Amino acid sequence: xxxxxxxxxxxxxGMTNKKSLKCEQHLGHNAMYWYKQSAKKPLELMFVYNxxxxxxxxxxxxxxxxxxxxxxxxxxxxxxxxxxxxALYLCASSQETGGGTEAxxxxxxxxxxx
Amino acid sequence: xxxxxxHPSTLSVQEGDSAVIKCTYSDSASNYFPWYKQxxxxxxQLIIDIRSNVGEKKDQRIAVTLNKTAKHFSxxxxxxxxxxxAVYFCAAxxxxxxxxxxxxxxxxxxxVNP
Numbered sequence: 703x704x705x706x707x708x709x710x711x712x713x714x715x716g717m718t719n720k721k722s723l724k725c726e727q728h729l730g731h732n733a734m735y736w737y738k739q740s741a742k743k744p745l746e747l748m749f750v751y752n753x754x755x756x757x758x759x760x761x762x763x764x765x766x767x768x769x770x771x772x773x774x775x776x777x778x779x780x781x782x783x784x785x786x787x788x789a790l791y792l793c794a795s796s797q798e799t800g801g802g803t804e805a806x807x808x809x810x811x812x813x814x815x816x
Numbered sequence: 817x818x819x820x821x822x823h824p825s826t827l828s829v830q831e832g833d834s835a836v837i838k839c840t841y842s843d844s845a846s847n848y849f850p851w852y853k854q855x856x857x858x859x860x861q862l863i864i865d866i867r868s869n870v871g872e873k874k875d876q877r878i879a880v881t882l883n884k885t886a887k888h889f890s891x892x893x894x895x896x897x898x899x900x901x902a903v904y905f906c907a908a909x910x911x912x913x914x915x916x917x918x919x920x921x922x923x924x925x926x927x928v929n930p
Contacts, residue, residue, distance in 0.1 A: 735917075745860070745905055745920035758917060792859065802848030802909025805918055807859040 705729040708793050708808035715783065716816055723778040723811045725793030733798040734776040735805065736768060740789040751776060752798060783815045818843040818910040822921025829896050830929050837924045839906035840888040848909035849882060849889045850918070855902045863904075864891070896928045 705728045715721050727734065736748040750758035751770040765787075767779040776793055790812050794805040819842040829835050841849075850865035866873045866880045866889065873880050877896075882889040893900055903925050907918040 744903075744923045745907075747917060747919070750917055802846075802918070804850060804862045804865065807861070809859050 706793060706795055706806050706808040708791075708811050710811060711809065712812045712814075714814045714816060715780065717783060717785070719783075720779070720781045722780065723791055723793075723813075725776040725778075725808055727774055727776075727793075727795040727806070729795060729797075729806060731795040731797045731806075732773055733796050734770060734773075735794040735796075736776065736778050737792040737794060737807075738789050739792055739810070745792075748778075780813075783813075785815050788813055788815045818846060818908055818919040820906060820908050820919050820921040822906050822924060824924060825922065826925045826927070828927045828929065831896060831898060833896055835891075835893045835896055835900070835926055835928075837891045837904055837906070837926070838888060839890070839908075839921050840886075841908040841910075841919075842887070843908065843910040844884075844887065846908040846910040849880070850907050850909075851880060851891050852905045852907065852920075853902045854905065854923075860905060893926075896926075898928050898930050901926060901928045 707726045709724045733752045738746045747760050748762045749768045754770050765782050769777040790810045792810045793808040796803045796805045822839045847868040851863050852860040853863045854860040864875050864878050864880050866882050877894045879892040903923045905923045906921040909918050
């Protein structure tokens with residue numbers, strides 16, 4: 703266990719559904735990230751949160767909506783997704799000290815959009 | 817922003833041989849270069865990292881070299897074993913907006929044949 707937990711592990715949803723992915727870290731880190739992993743783009747950064755504030759939105763479509771209520775929790779709200787959004791969604795956390803540090807990943811949520 | 821290129825995309829070696837994976841990056845301000853290993857169905861995990869003030873780092877059978885002038889870094893695995901089979905990702909940490917963030921290469925699928 704790396705201290706980053708994601709739920710659910712698997713999710714199948716229709717294109718008109720609304721669902722949320724949850725990530726929790728028990729490492730006391732100050733930064734959290736959402737990555738999308740697919741065959742075309744193996745580790746694509748989506749969002750960055752530092753001290754609960756969003757500092758990066760990597761041109762992600764609005765059907766993906768992140769939420770970070772505190773430094774330990776991160777959500778990804780999903781709405782009217784497309785089949786091409788099917789992928790593994792990985793959450794990660796790190797302790798940012800101004801120079802880049804190790805990111806600890808959760809086990810991911812395997813999302814299938816039907 | 818940062819762009820990381822990784823080669824080769826696939827690498828097959830015989831057990832006991834060495835494996836080398838190479839990455840280049842574009843942002844001369846990047847200062848942290850980690851390597852992650854992702855086994856099938858598992859999360860990416862850090863195996864070794866190097867900072868810009870160091871040219872080489874070793875940890876048992878794994879070594880990483882960095883050439884800041886040429887903006888490339890490499891992973892070297894000696895005496896490969898079947899359990900080294902996995903996807904390996906390089907990354908570079910550069911400043912994006914108000915936060916440092918990791919940009920990953922596309923990964924190398926390493927297969928070690930017994």
